Amino acid sequence: MKRLIFSLFAILSIVTMQAQVVGSNHSEYTEADSLRGSLRPERTNFDVKKYHLKLKVEPERKFISGSNVITFQVEEELPVMQLDLFENMEIDSIMHQGKKLDYKRKFNAVFVQFETPLKKSITDSIEFYYHGNPIEAENAPWDGGFVWDQDDDGNPWIGVAVQGTGASLWYPNKDHQSDEPEAAQIDIAAPNGLMNVSNGRFTGKTDLGNGFTEWRWKVVNPINNYNIMINIGNYTHFSDTYKDLDLDYYVLPYNLEKAKEQFEQVQGMMECFYEKMGPYPFKEDGFKLIETPYLGMEHQSAVAYGNKYVNGYLGNDLSGTGIGLRWDYIIVHESGHEWYGNSITAKDIADMWIQEGFTSYTEAIHIECNWGKKDAQEYLKGTRRNLGNRSSIIGDYGVNSEGSGDMYFKGANLLNMIRSIYDDDELWWNTLRDYTKTFKHKTITTQDTEDFFNKATKVDLQPVFDQYLRHAALPxxxxxxxxxxxxxxxxxxxxxxxxxxxxxxxxxxxxxxxxxxxxxxxxxxxxxxxxxxxxxxxxxxxxxx
Structure with a gap:
């Protein structure tokens, strides 16, 4: 990806779009919005247990082909199952117990019809075969899609970023944050000489004899659909450990020495986050930073890194205080999502502040660990210059609608303020760790969060949450x-x-x-x-x- 030079104004204007916004702040919604954002029996009557992706990626054609085996448990009798796959992607067949199933498509939804309704409590699977040219991102990660790029040596360099836009942009799944598979297998065939790095643990590779090598990765923890990822490039690998956590890094060879120096920040970050938030929530899957041809994204156990090995946000300080230039924004922010966003996930994207507000607060946590509470609060105060306070940071439910981009730094400042209302730092950190532990690997609502932090104090926080989350203006x-x-x-x-x-x-x-x-x-x-x-x-x- 060619190096982009952003003015500070441009950076400040786009940071609040870190998650791609789809259907956000609409006054009117379409049937497509409802099909994507609502929960109806075609979705709620089954619980996804595992995805097994097996794909071939052809950079010259910008083409992918293969299958996803979807294992699920039937919660209620299931005559029709809704899955999601963007309508530009072609379906080859959908198989169940050796037979082709009928299906209907409407917008990006696929309604799979079983010959006989599946009975409650059984565990079953379907094989979904498909192919096509997935949508390309014009400016990842602020819009969703594939990034087909080349490194400085002319090698193909491929990444994907689909938060908000939806993982169904490139593979079939139940594209709703309320349902996470409990495990995933990701087998990606890339041209010989290139490596694919995905989530979880590397389990092996096979030369397929057709100019492609299959790289296999396994995830053993719940994972959100948009976090499942491929990264293809001429990567070199180095590793480290923090306590009993494996730290793995995949970077382009000519950036190896810069990466070794810049990624030293991970050790101190982990020490801080373990102390203030609790242990890393996906130890079994390890932690990775992967150099990508776009700025970054919180892909679980496979964090995308494209901050050019400089501190700040592409060398700029989003707070305007200078404090943000002491550390690498993408390392800290995207890794903070492992706790908030990946481990604790909003059931409906209307509540995405749960992910983005808490993660933006982890930036202040990192600062406090290293430079003290006053600097952390000065940083948070500085970030307010990015806020508009023109619409609420909770979106509309059931229609795939995120709230205002203020969810990042307004959410972080709200948490800082609640800590101040507590007026007891020991109570605050104990409550934050308990919250992180209680909702580990769970999908939750704003009300879950409000009730948890309200219960810890005698002060009634509900009016505070209502004003800051459900209204635009400050009190x-x-x-x-x-x-x-x-x-x-x-x-x-x-x-x-x-x-x-x-x-x-x-x-x-x-x-x-x-x-x-x-x-x-x-x-x-x-x-x-x-x-x-x-x-x-x-x-x-x-x-x-």
Whole structure:
């Protein structure tokens, strides 16, 4: 991929699109949106247990062909199964117990019809054969598709990024985040001389005798559809360990020395994340960084890395503070997704802030481990310059709709603020680790997250979550002088909004238990402008009226 030179303005404008947004912020939805985003019996009546992909990738033709064996358990009687495969991909056949099944296609949905409805509780499988030229990404990872590129030596270099757009862009699956296969086998045939690196553990390769070599990888943990990945290139490999975790790196040969130096950051990152968030959630599958012809993506146990071996975000600091230039954004952010996004996954992409907000907060965690809490909070404050606060960060449910791109840094600042409301760092870190452990390898909802963090404190956090997640605007802390007193209250979208907030009065920090009703400030203050909000901890508006 040719090196792209971005202005800082362009980088700041696109960072909040790190996950590809499909069907986001629509006021009207189509039947195609519902087929992709909703859960109906054709989807809920079966639970995927395993995918076994067996594909041949032909770079010169930009062509893939092969099959996916889908193993599933029947939850309720199943006459018709909905799978998903983009309509530009051709279906060769769908086999069940040696017989071809009938199917119908509508948009990107494939409705597979069984001769006799499958009975509840049985485990079964189908073999889905297909081929075609998958959609190409014009600007991965901000749009979905294959990247057919060449390295500096002229070798084919291929990657795929499909978050948001959908894994059904290139292979048949139940393309909904609520259902993750418990395991996956990924057998990819690439031209001789090239290597394919996928998720999980390498289990072997075979020269097929036709100019192609098959590379086999096995995943033994639950994995989201969009995380299943191929990376084909003239890779060289080196490795390391952190505690009992295998660290494997696949890079282009001419970048080997730069990679060895830059990837040293992984050791300290893992030490920090283990301490603050808990152990790496996919130890059995190992951890990999793989150099890719696009910027990056959180592909589980096979993290895509394309940050050019520089610190920051392509050498820029998204916070504008300089703190973001001390570490490699793609290593930290995309690896943070292993905990939040890959291990803990939003059931509906409307709740993607669960993945992106928490992962953006891991950037601050990394900073705090290395340079202290104040720098971490200064970084988070700096990231607010990227926020628009023009639409809510929760999308519409059931129609494949993500919320606002503010989900990244607004979500991270929300978590920092909740920590400040807790006002007890030991409680905060224990709660975060418990959350990570409780929902390990699970798909969850926003309400699950709200209930968990609410339960840990006596403060009612529901109004806070409602305002920051379900409304666009920030709450406004208002002050006024009336009858010789200074009064304060919240102005917010949420009825009867209440939230404690810390302010400085005469350089002394004071907590105000503000509500929607005016309260008299119990402090010797002549002018409301003498009051200063602790804006490292609280992301709010404030005014003097």
């Amino acid at each position: 406004e802390l208002q002050f006024q002088k009336k009858d010789g007193n200074i009064e304060y209250r919240w102005k917010a979208d949420v009825t009867d909004f209440k939230m404690p907030v810390d302010v400085f009065i005469n350089d002394q920090e004071t907590r105000l238990n503000a509500t929607s009703d005016w309260k008299i400030l119990e402090a010797d203050v002549k002018d409301p402008k003498e009051i200063r909000v602790n804006d490292l901890e609280f992301y709010i508006e404030n005014s003097f009226i």
